[in-house]
Amino acid sequence: MAPDLKSVGIRDVTCGEGVTIVEPANVYGCTLGNGCFVGPFVEIQAGAVIGDRTRVQSHAFICELVTIGADCFVSHGAMFINDSFSAGGPARGDRTKWGHTRIGDRVSIGTNATIMPVSICDDVVIGAGAVVTKDISEPGFYVGNPARLMGGEK
Amino acid sequence: MAPDLKSVGIRDVTCGEGVTIVEPANVYGCTLGNGCFVGPFVEIQAGAVIGDRTRVQSHAFICELVTIGADCFVSHGAMFINDSFSAGGPARGDRTKWGHTRIGDRVSIGTNATIMPVSICDDVVIGAGAVVTKDISEPGFYVGNPARLMGGEK
């Protein structure tokens, strides 16, 4: 049978001044602050909120229930998660099983990093390829899978 | 000189009922079961077989020689491999050096995870960012690079 074809697009986005989006991108129902940049091959889902001057680089994925502060940098291929398979598998649309993510200001998230449903305070740097599985409440440079404070205790 | 430009598309796909694909996607020569969903910026190569109701999220890559069961979830940026560079480099089209991947039913593969040519049994969850390098024959939650059973021996 023929599949039902849909298409990406920029729909129902609340934008501040000076926002740039490079298409193709799938950006819908979210809020982008003043001066935000969104690169190509990016998906930002409904309800996500991105602060002023934050840059979202190519191939990034930002899901529902994610709030990102101002002056952040979401590098290429960085991805967020709201469903941590906590019940042993995907929530399949049961949002009571989804978790929120809150990212502070001046947070930089490295290339190919993955962010579970956590809170990250201001002035944090997440290294390339890191997988953040727990809340981060201390500024610093976090690397590895699972992510740990660089130079901190193991 | 001018490059030869080709374009992605949905070509020669055998679809069950109720399949949805979000374009742009590069989906060709594969089989998608009833109720499958394929998100944007996805590539699914010729010969891949995807079971009923399985969801393939944005940015995923599923290569030739991969078979995925029913009710699975392939999260954003998850990627499969059929060439494990076993000869010290890419097989460069020598398919005798490629390996098969067989994924059971109700398997969830986390965001940015990478799956080498392996077999994974039913009811397995692969964590975000994990790299699966060996067969998995026991249901459970596998995390890390290389992926190990969470809470299992090290």
Added chain:
Amino acid sequence: MAPDLKSVGIRDVTCGEGVTIVEPANVYGCTLGNGCFVGPFVEIQAGAVIGDRTRVQSHAFICELVTIGADCFVSHGAMFINDSFSAGGPARGDRTKWGHTRIGDRVSIGTNATIMPVSICDDVVIGAGAVVTKDISEPGFYVGNPARLMGGEK
């Protein structure tokens, strides 16, 4: 307000003979040698140089200041970095803080791998999901985050 929409494309690329690019791709201001292949959903930035017969697979990202040799293989979702957040955050366009990456000939970079600003010698294989944080001057198979020589000392 309405965002400023831009679009990906193939612009100002210096190509050798027999180059193939699969669109949509964002490839601009770079140099591609004879027989190069560039898959879909790829971004290659200005100034990048790719050697003869090198293949860049879908979802890869190659940034400015990256030079890749001949007969290399950049697998799906593999990404390069020129800004290692060395000052505790993104350089935000201050190129004096960016680093160069030089990849030799016959280097294979695995799926979802991430390459920091480093030099990698000829005949190296980087495993899937690896994060390369240091120069590599010895041929071999490097895996993990951070990447280490497989079978080498820890």
